[in-house]
Every structure is written in C-alpha cells, then in structure tokens.
Amino acid sequence: MEDKRILYVSSEVVPYLAENEVSSMSYEVPKMINNLGGQIRIFMPRYGNINERRHQLHEVIRLSGMNLVVNDLDMPLIIKVASIPKERIQVYFIDNDEYFKRKATFTDEEGVLYPDNDERAIFFAKGVVETVKKLNWVPDIIHVHGWMAALLPIYMKHFYKNEALFSETKIVTSIYGQSFEGTLDKEMINKVTFDGIPKEAVLDLESPDYENIMKAAIIHSDAVIIASEKVSSSLTKFIESSGKPFLPFTPKEKFAEAYVNFYKNSVL
Numbered sequence: 540m541e542d543k544r545i546l547y548v549s550s551e552v553v554p555y556l557a558e559n560e561v562s563s564m565s566y567e568v569p570k571m572i573n574n575l576g577g578q579i580r581i582f583m584p585r586y587g588n589i590n591e592r593r594h595q596l597h598e599v600i601r602l603s604g605m606n607l608v609v610n611d612l613d614m615p616l617i618i619k620v621a622s623i624p625k626e627r628i629q630v631y632f633i634d635n636d637e638y639f640k641r642k643a644t645f646t647d648e649e650g651v652l653y654p655d656n657d658e659r660a661i662f663f664a665k666g667v668v669e670t671v672k673k674l675n676w677v678p679d680i681i682h683v684h685g686w687m688a689a690l691l692p693i694y695m696k697h698f699y700k701n702e703a704l705f706s707e708t709k710i711v712t713s714i715y716g717q718s719f720e721g722t723l724d725k726e727m728i729n730k731v732t733f734d735g736i737p738k739e740a741v742l743d744l745e746s747p748d749y750e751n752i753m754k755a756a757i758i759h760s761d762a763v764i765i766a767s768e769k770v771s772s773s774l775t776k777f778i779e780s781s782g783k784p785f786l787p788f789t790p791k792e793k794f795a796e797a798y799v800n801f802y803k804n805s806v807l
Contacts, residue, residue: 540799541576543807545569546678548667550685552583552630554623555594556644560717560767561685564791566623568682571795573628580676582667584659584687585619585632587642596621596632602673607665609658610730614638616666633666645687645719652719656687657727657747661734664690668699677704680806683712683760686719689752690731692759697736709806712760714778716769718749750774757781762806764798 549565556562569579585596602618617634633639638659646652653659668691671678683691692710699705724730728744743751743758754777757763763778763785770778770788778785784805789797 540572540802542578543572543680543802544578544676544678545572545580545802546667546671546676546681547579547581548681548683548688548691549581549583550687551644552581555583555589555621555630556586560715564713564715564766564794565684567791567794568798569628570623570626571798573626575799579628580671580674580678581628581630582670583630583632584663585617585634585639586644587640588644589632591619594621599631602670605669607662607669608734609661609665610733614662616662616669618666618670631667631670633663633670635662635666638662652721652723654724657723657730660687660690660723661694661730663687664694665698667691668694668702668705672702672704675704678708680802681708681710683710683756684766685715685717686749686752689756692756693731693736693741694734696759697740698734709761710759711762711764711802711806712753712756713764713766714753714757714770714774716767716771721748723747723752757783762786762801764801 547569551562553562553566569581573579596619599618599620605616606613607616614635619632619634621630692712695710727747731741732738741755743755763783765788768788786801
C-alpha cells in the first residue's frame, strides 16, 4: 500500500469518542495502512462532547470560512485538526456551531435522535469533500465508516461527479451492525434532492431508517466491506446481490491482510 492515498471518513473515531465497533475500526484500519507506508487522512464530525483541550484540537483558518448550503440555508464550515498521539496520524474535524455544538453525538439525554441528524450528515459529506478539494489531496480510495458518513458516496457520485480531482477515486463503504432506532427526518430525501441528486437514485431515503440509508450508500459505492458479525441478514443479502465487490466479515485480529488484499485486488 506504499504511497497509496486513502481518505477515511467516519462517524466516530477512537480516541476522540468512546470505543465501539465503528470508532475502533476507524482507528485500526488507517493505523494499519499508515504503518504500511500508505498516505492517509481521517475526517470525522467535531461533536460537542469531544474534549478540544485534552485532544489539542485547533482551527485551521485557511480551510475554514466557507459556507455550505444545506436545504437552502448557508451554514459556515469550521475545520479543526488534531494528531493521534504516538501515531503521527492527522484527524480533520468538520465543525459547525448549529450542528455540532451540543454535548452528545447522535441523541439527546433521553436517547432520542436529534431531529436534524439528516442535515448534519449532508453538511458532513459536503464539508469533507470541500476540505479535500482545498487541500488538493487526491485520494485513491475513500473508505466510509458509520451512518453519519453514509451520504458521502451519494454526493460523490452525483453532486461532485464532475470534479476532475476525484475522477479515479474509488469508494468503499464498511457496513456495521451498529445502527439506530427509528428513522431520520422524513424530509431527508427532499433535502438531498434539493442538491440536484435525482430522486430515483435515492428512493431508499423516502424511509430513512438505518438499513435504507446504508442501502443507498452501498448502491453508490464501488466496493463494500461487511465490518461486523451483527449485520442483519436482509442487509447482507442486499450486499451479496448488489453486484459490488464485497469482503465478508473478518475478525479484528485477522483484518489487516484481508483489507489490504481487498484494496489491492478488488478496489484499485
């Protein structure tokens, strides 16, 4: 994987958030590629429960200051950066006071999903791509982890389809069993199609529950990794029948060789 450029886009990453399947693999996979001589970048949202002082986040003024349109509203983009201690890995944080100031990730104290999670996901997807464009850093692979990042493949294949920077970039989505209850805002599909994305391409978002959001991500990805033993049988069948190259679940202690072979032989 020497000199291959891989952009990791994740809902959650250790050590900035608590350890779970998504946050753990979003750290382990980039670390492994970094150790093999690959060039990596990690992007995640800057949730309000991330301790900026402890993790030494700082704003990158030259990358901040742009406005992103979400559902016809201008939302200021703030970019912060930090380094994972001992790993020499930079993590970029997509921030916005309206969407990411609150002191939790996806739900309030009662465990109820934030009503604007759909808009947060749109903002995150656009924020990642716009920042990578400013960095003028061309990824060979974009590897997506977690449902908050799952709109990225859709935006890459439609909203950013004419960006020459990404003409050779392949998109891999990891599918996890870690989901959420209920659905996001029922207006989600209209907010996505507001950006010129054809409705027929995202019909799954008419009922934006976890499975349907991940199905939309799979449809717009070049390859898929089943990253959890707990992926539902219906989602597993959808992946198997999608015609996309896919990697079956590999236990954490054996993932390194499997992921590298998959990147080299099925994606690149």
